[in-house]
Amino acid sequence: MASTSVHIxxxxxxxxxxxxxxxxxxxxxxxxxxxxxxxxxxxKTTLLRIVAGFMQQSSGRILFGDKPIDNVPAHKRNxxxxxxxxxxxxHLTVVDNIAYGLRARGLPSAQVDERVRKMLAMMRLEHxxxxxxxxxxxxxxxxxxxxxxIVIEPDVLLMDEPLSNLDTEMRIHLxxxxxxxxxxxxxxxxxxxxxxEEALMMSDRVAVMSAGHVEQIGSPADIFYRPRTxxxxxxxxxxxxxxxxxVADGVYAVPGGGRFxxxxxxxxxxxxxxxxAFRSHDITVGAPVAGGWTATVVDAQFYGAxxxxxxxxxxxxxxxxxxxxxxxxxxxxxxTRVGLALPPDAxxxxxxKR
Amino acid sequence: xxxxxxxxxxxxxxxxxxxxxxxxxxxxxxxxxxVNIIGMSLSSxxxxxxxxxxxxxxxxxxxxxxxxxxxxxxxxxxxxFAVLFGVPAAYFATRYEIFGRSFVRAAVVLTFVxxxxxxxxxxxVLFGRSGIVTQTLADIGINLPSIYGAPGIVLVFTLxxxxxxxxxxxSGLKSIDQSVEDAARNLGSSELxxxxxxxxxxxxxxxxxxxxxxxxxxxxxxxxxxxxxERFRVLPVLVFGEFVNEFGGRPILAxxxxxxxxxxxxxxxxxxxxxxxxxxxxxxxxRPLLVMEQTPLKRILASVYxxxxxxxxxxxxxxxxxxxxxxxxxxxxxxxFTMENYERVWRTIGTPLSNTLYYTTVAxxxxxxxxxxxxxxxxxRPGRLGGWLDGVVMFSYAVPGIVLAVGLVVTYNExxxxxxxxxxxxxxxxxxxxxxxxxxxxxxxxxxxxxxxxDASINLGAGPGRTFLRITVPLLSMAILSGVLLTWSNTIRxxxxxxxxxxxxxVTLSIEIFNEVVNGNxxxxxxLGTVLILLTFLPLVILFAxxxxxxxxxx
Ligand SMILES: Nc1ncnc2c1ncn2[C@@H]1O[C@H](COP(=O)(O)OP(=O)(O)OP(=O)(O)O)[C@@H](O)[C@H]1O
Ligand SMILES: [Mg+2]
Numbered sequence: 001m002a003s004t005s006v007h008i009x010x011x012x013x014x015x016x017x018x019x020x021x022x023x024x025x026x027x028x029x030x031x032x033x034x035x036x037x038x039x040x041x042x043x044k045t046t047l048l049r050i051v052a053g054f055m056q057q058s059s060g061r062i063l064f065g066d067k068p069i070d071n072v073p074a075h076k077r078n079x080x081x082x083x084x085x086x087x088x089x090x091h092l093t094v095v096d097n098i099a100y101g102l103r104a105r106g107l108p109s110a111q112v113d114e115r116v117r118k119m120l121a122m123m124r125l126e127h128x129x130x131x132x133x134x135x136x137x138x139x140x141x142x143x144x145x146x147x148x149x150i151v152i153e154p155d156v157l158l159m160d161e162p163l164s165n166l167d168t169e170m171r172i173h174l175x176x177x178x179x180x181x182x183x184x185x186x187x188x189x190x191x192x193x194x195x196x197e198e199a200l201m202m203s204d205r206v207a208v209m210s211a212g213h214v215e216q217i218g219s220p221a222d223i224f225y226r227p228r229t230x231x232x233x234x235x236x237x238x239x240x241x242x243x244x245x246x247v248a249d250g251v252y253a254v255p256g257g258g259r260f261x262x263x264x265x266x267x268x269x270x271x272x273x274x275x276x277a278f279r280s281h282d283i284t285v286g287a288p289v290a291g292g293w294t295a296t297v298v299d300a301q302f303y304g305a306x307x308x309x310x311x312x313x314x315x316x317x318x319x320x321x322x323x324x325x326x327x328x329x330x331x332x333x334x335x336t337r338v339g340l341a342l343p344p345d346a347x348x349x350x351x352x353k354r
Numbered sequence: 355x356x357x358x359x360x361x362x363x364x365x366x367x368x369x370x371x372x373x374x375x376x377x378x379x380x381x382x383x384x385x386x387x388x389v390n391i392i393g394m395s396l397s398s399x400x401x402x403x404x405x406x407x408x409x410x411x412x413x414x415x416x417x418x419x420x421x422x423x424x425x426x427x428x429x430x431x432x433x434x435f436a437v438l439f440g441v442p443a444a445y446f447a448t449r450y451e452i453f454g455r456s457f458v459r460a461a462v463v464l465t466f467v468x469x470x471x472x473x474x475x476x477x478x479v480l481f482g483r484s485g486i487v488t489q490t491l492a493d494i495g496i497n498l499p500s501i502y503g504a505p506g507i508v509l510v511f512t513l514x515x516x517x518x519x520x521x522x523x524x525s526g527l528k529s530i531d532q533s534v535e536d537a538a539r540n541l542g543s544s545e546l547x548x549x550x551x552x553x554x555x556x557x558x559x560x561x562x563x564x565x566x567x568x569x570x571x572x573x574x575x576x577x578x579x580x581x582x583x584e585r586f587r588v589l590p591v592l593v594f595g596e597f598v599n600e601f602g603g604r605p606i607l608a609x610x611x612x613x614x615x616x617x618x619x620x621x622x623x624x625x626x627x628x629x630x631x632x633x634x635x636x637x638x639x640x641r642p643l644l645v646m647e648q649t650p651l652k653r654i655l656a657s658v659y660x661x662x663x664x665x666x667x668x669x670x671x672x673x674x675x676x677x678x679x680x681x682x683x684x685x686x687x688x689x690x691f692t693m694e695n696y697e698r699v700w701r702t703i704g705t706p707l708s709n710t711l712y713y714t715t716v717a718x719x720x721x722x723x724x725x726x727x728x729x730x731x732x733x734x735r736p737g738r739l740g741g742w743l744d745g746v747v748m749f750s751y752a753v754p755g756i757v758l759a760v761g762l763v764v765t766y767n768e769x770x771x772x773x774x775x776x777x778x779x780x781x782x783x784x785x786x787x788x789x790x791x792x793x794x795x796x797x798x799x800x801x802x803x804x805x806x807x808x809d810a811s812i813n814l815g816a817g818p819g820r821t822f823l824r825i826t827v828p829l830l831s832m833a834i835l836s837g838v839l840l841t842w843s844n845t846i847r848x849x850x851x852x853x854x855x856x857x858x859x860x861v862t863l864s865i866e867i868f869n870e871v872v873n874g875n876x877x878x879x880x881x882l883g884t885v886l887i888l889l890t891f892l893p894l895v896i897l898f899a900x901x902x903x904x905x906x907x908x909x
Binding site: 148 | 804809818
């Protein structure tokens with residue numbers, strides 16, 4: 001397959017005064033599954049539509065491989081796009097939907113038939129070939145539009161929240177299916193989602209976006225374990241934030257008496273006041289240790305597989321600790337004084353929040 | 355260089371050229387005629403008179419200005435009664451399990467599509483001085499009030515046009531969510547109180563839209579006042595009079611009158627838009643209002659009310675159909691079955707029928723093509739020109755047929771382009787009259803069609819032209835077809851503009867009927883009227899029965 005790398009170079013998109021996409025730089029390797037992750041309105045769709053050619057960027061450029069494509073009209077870009085609301089052609093059968101792009105390219109009909117047949121088999125849609133879209137379930141429709149986008153052997157596959165209209169079970173099922181399929185055919189893929197679980201489990205790399213700009217690009221493990229900005233730390237996973245103050249060289253104190261060691265260079269960069277963050281499930285709750293980090297249990301919330309303790313650090317500052325329980329485990333009763341501990345590298349420190 | 359090429363291809367495409375053509379058409383057929391009548395109304399044969407001399411003359415001579423007062427009076431009264439009777443009827447028909455529901459639907463549509471001027475003559479035949487009902491009742495000593503003049507006009511207009519309100523309110527009710535009413539009832543509000551405090555306020559946009567349609571239709575109607583008005587003179591009839599004047603028309607006066615008509619209708623439109631916008635809450639129903647369980651008494655009372663109203667409105671239509679099979683002696687009908695009327699009609703109907711079918715078909719086809727293209731430009735390619743287009747189309751709603759007709763005559767009655775008296779001027783008038791409706795329907799269907807579907811086609815490698823033909827048009831085909839049927843039904847019975855624009859060779863069915871009515875040949879008029887009603891009603895039957903449209907599509 002003629003898959004290609006994609007280079008988005010300093011792309012900006014303005015709508016009047018409003019900047020929807022702000023100087024975005026992304027390089028995507030050939031065959032990579034790349035995800036744009038961010039909350040609603042952060043510009044994911046806008047960026048994707050610029051890549052597809054439905055919109056022109058205000059500045060910056062886009063290359064497929066080493067070829068700039070900014071002047072290539074949308075229908076000549078050879079990108080296969082999957083839309084959030086399917087955009088299935090309601091008046092065409094499943095077969096005609098899938099064949100649409102091949103026919104638009106003027107392929108001989110024998111070849112069209114052959115490729116459509118293979119595609120139907122691959123997507124397990126054989127028995128549905130002559131159905132009309134309205135006779136299909138949401139998940140089936142989504143498979144059809146995926147097939148329709150893949151069958152043209154696109155240089156780049158673009159997907160805009162393709163699973164967000166489906167129920168949870170279907171979503172979980174289809175996301176593994178899409179991932180497997182993408183690996184199998186090796187097409188460069190840009191995937192848009194606001195669901196972090198989806199982003200983490202499907203992607204080779206993820207770009208976390210906020211208000212039109214990229215906050216961080218990295219592997220799923222990177223952005224989960226090593227968030228570089230406060231936004232990423234708060235957006236991904238369940239994090240706690242505490243004000244921190246330098247009490248000695250490279251040592252910061254947080255409410256409740258916790259002490260955190262920070263490399264000297266980083267401490268010098270941050271100054272006296274900073275903010276420390278950690279994941280709820282990284283913290284361990286035990287018996288209080290004299291001179292250690294302590295808190296009071298305010299609430300214990302049972303979620304089945306996990307139990308969350310809400311812990312008061314004093315100064316009105318609370319944090320959450322999540323722990324996996326087992327049959328017979330009893331959370332400490334409300335009001336108990338407990339000791340807290342974190343593995344040495346399971347926290348991040350950011351500049352003070354203003 | 356490549357960038358340059360792409361830029362050029364981007365700019366001078368298929369759509370910009372179409373936009374330009376549409377624009378020129380609208381300028382030639384709508385804006386120029388309107389500008390010309392305004393210009394003419396400000397001109398004078400006497401070079402020394404002031405520019406507003408014609409208006410000064412109008413407002414200083416009672417013979418003239420009284421017609422404006424009369425027109426406003428009957429139109430306001432008809433609008434008031436249409437709302438008063440139409441709103442409850444729509445509420446009962448939508449919310450109550452009334453008896454004869456399908457009859458009510460069919461009757462409303464039939465009333466709506468029957469040519470109004472035949473309706474008025476029907477009333478004369480029934481309730482006029484020597485009318486059947488009047489005579490019968492007089493024999494037993496009951497004297498009915500006179501049907502002639504203002505009361506008759508208001509009666510006919512109310513019954514003829516209340517379906518506007520009925521249909522608008524019915525569709526308005528369907529956009530209110532059941533939970534809104536449930537909440538009011540749950541908070542202890544009675545049905546009546548809920549209606550006045552919750553439903554009625556939410557219905558204001560629909561009611562006012564219906565009221566506007568009634569007002570404009572009544573204000574610009576020529577046929578009914580001529581037939582039933584006697585000495586009660588209204589403005590549109592005065593315009594008409596100035597055109598068929600035996601001593602040669604007075605285009606300056608006619609233009610002045612037309613501008614006055616246009617001013618009133620435009621103001622009414624703007625007033626309604628403003629008022630409805632202030633009361634628009636953008637409701638949309640996930641679960642529309644349901645039919646309520648009712649006590650049998652309420653159900654019967656509501657049914658009686660609705661059936662009486664639509665029955666009364668349908669009376670003229672029934673009368674026409676029956677009369678067409680009765681022996682006629684001038685205006686008097688004899689209770690004896692005959693096919694004589696149809697035999698006579700058969701011999702003379704050729705020209706008017708073929709003219710009617712020809713004009714209607716061509717105008718409808720033009721509306722379908724241009725309307726779809728304009729709708730596409732407005733929704734999908736909103737540039738500066740698209741915005742203008744939207745504005746012009748909006749404005750054309752407010753231009754009554756009679757004003758357009760006067761404008762076309764004053765614009766195209768001298769070289770380089772003489773169209774007066776030709777078939778072309780009638781076709782063009784029909785086309786422009788219905789264009790805003792075609793545009794509106796194609797706009798609303800395009801808005802429902804997600805843009806992603808077209809983008810998906812582009813993305814898969816189909817160019818803009820291929821995408822429009824393979825995706826957009828097929829997806830809209832059903833909607834375009836229903837638009838065609840509606841345009842047909844509305845165009846085929848047009849009278850006001852036709853009266854002004856037709857000449858001997860371009861006579862249409864509605865003109866023929868009108869002439870027969872004016873000459874008192876009710877038998878022939880009824881037979882012709884029955885044919886016209888059939889031609890109007892058949893496409894609607896297709897529309898409702900096979901295309902699954904609801905009557906609300908009519909307004
Ligand atoms: N055509 C447009 N004109 C003006 N503003 C626009 C336009 N399209 C998008 N925007 C704005 O740009 C911003 C980014 O929009 P975009 O659709 O890219 O968001 P998104 O990240 O895809 O959000 P979501 O997750 O809700 O789909 C939004 O604030 C939106 O209002
Ligand atoms: Mg989006």
